[in-house]
Amino acid sequence: WYHDNLTRHAAEALLLSNGQDGSYLLRKSNEREDLYSLSVRGKDSVKHFHVEHTGTSFKFGFNEFSSLKELVMHFANQPLIGSETGTLIVLKHPYPRQVEEPSIYESVRVHTAMQTGRTESDLVPNAPSLGTKEGYLIKQGKIVKSWKTRWFTLHRNELKYFKDQTATEPIRALDLTECSAVQFDYSQERVNCFCLVFPLRTYYLCAKTGIEADEWIKILRWKLSQIRKQLEERNATLSS
Numbered sequence: 379w380y381h382d383n384l385t386r387h388a389a390e391a392l393l394l395s396n397g398q399d400g401s402y403l404l405r406k407s408n409e410r411e412d413l414y415s416l417s418v419r420g421k422d423s424v425k426h427f428h429v430e431h432t433g434t435s436f437k438f439g440f441n442e443f444s445s446l447k448e449l450v451m452h453f454a455n456q457p458l459i460g461s462e463t464g465t466l467i468v469l470k471h472p473y474p475r476q477v478e479e480p481s482i483y484e485s486v487r488v489h490t491a492m493q494t495g496r497t498e499s500d501l502v503p504n505a506p507s508l509g510t511k512e513g514y515l516i517k518q519g520k521i522v523k524s525w526k527t528r529w530f531t532l533h534r535n536e537l538k539y540f541k542d543q544t545a546t547e548p549i550r551a552l553d554l555t556e557c558s559a560v561q562f563d564y565s566q567e568r569v570n571c572f573c574l575v576f577p578l579r580t581y582y583l584c585a586k587t588g589i590e591a592d593e594w595i596k597i598l599r600w601k602l603s604q605i606r607k608q609l610e611e612r613n614a615t616l617s618s
Contacts, residue, residue: 380403402417404417450472516528516583517539518583525584535601556576
């Protein structure tokens with residue numbers, strides 16, 4: 379159940395699509411070399427907990443364990459506390475590394491299909507968690523080229539952005555079927571930027587870290603590839 383370089387978002391996708399309440403896996407943390415992340419599913423969300431490797435032991439909160447096995451045995455009987463909601467989560471089901479690690483979302487779908495015995499096409503309506511993402515990004519204005527932080531949500535073929543996470547109405551909803559490209563951008567005086575190319579406008583966005591920008595680009599490109607694939611299949615059906 380150790381998944382090495384699995385990203386945070388891919389871990390969430392796997393546990394939400396294949397796992398159950400209490401499913402867990404361990405992966406390398408993106409933050410520091412000596413940190414691991416224990417990702418645990420509790421009901422319909424995934425919590426991430428830091429595990430620090432000191433070289434001789436593993437630290438988890440105020441507890442210290444000589445091995446990972448000892449840590450898991452301990453928390454199989456004593457619940458973890460989700461700090462944000464206070465939800466109690468118990469480690470019950472290790473999520474095994476049975477197939478090749480998914481690096482981008484197309485691979486996550488293949489992984490899910492292999493685990494469940496279903497075909498990839500079956501999974502599109504049944505696993506919406508694989509194609510969703512949300513988080514804060516810094517967006518450049520259209521007319522006044524100032525940068526403002528906005529809350530972005532990606533669901534199905536729509537990328538919406540809001541004033542902040544608490545806002546209920548989006549400022550704008552972008553239809554990804556009209557997007558022609560997503561790529562890293564180096565034209566701005568900022569780091570971790572990428573752009574979305576639409577017929578009438580190119581949107582410039584920046585993430586806090588390069589890893590986060592890379593995750594947004596990967597899932598958006600995956601979306602575009604799925605849109606093109608569906609369009610090709612529809613055209614092939616019409617022509618036949």
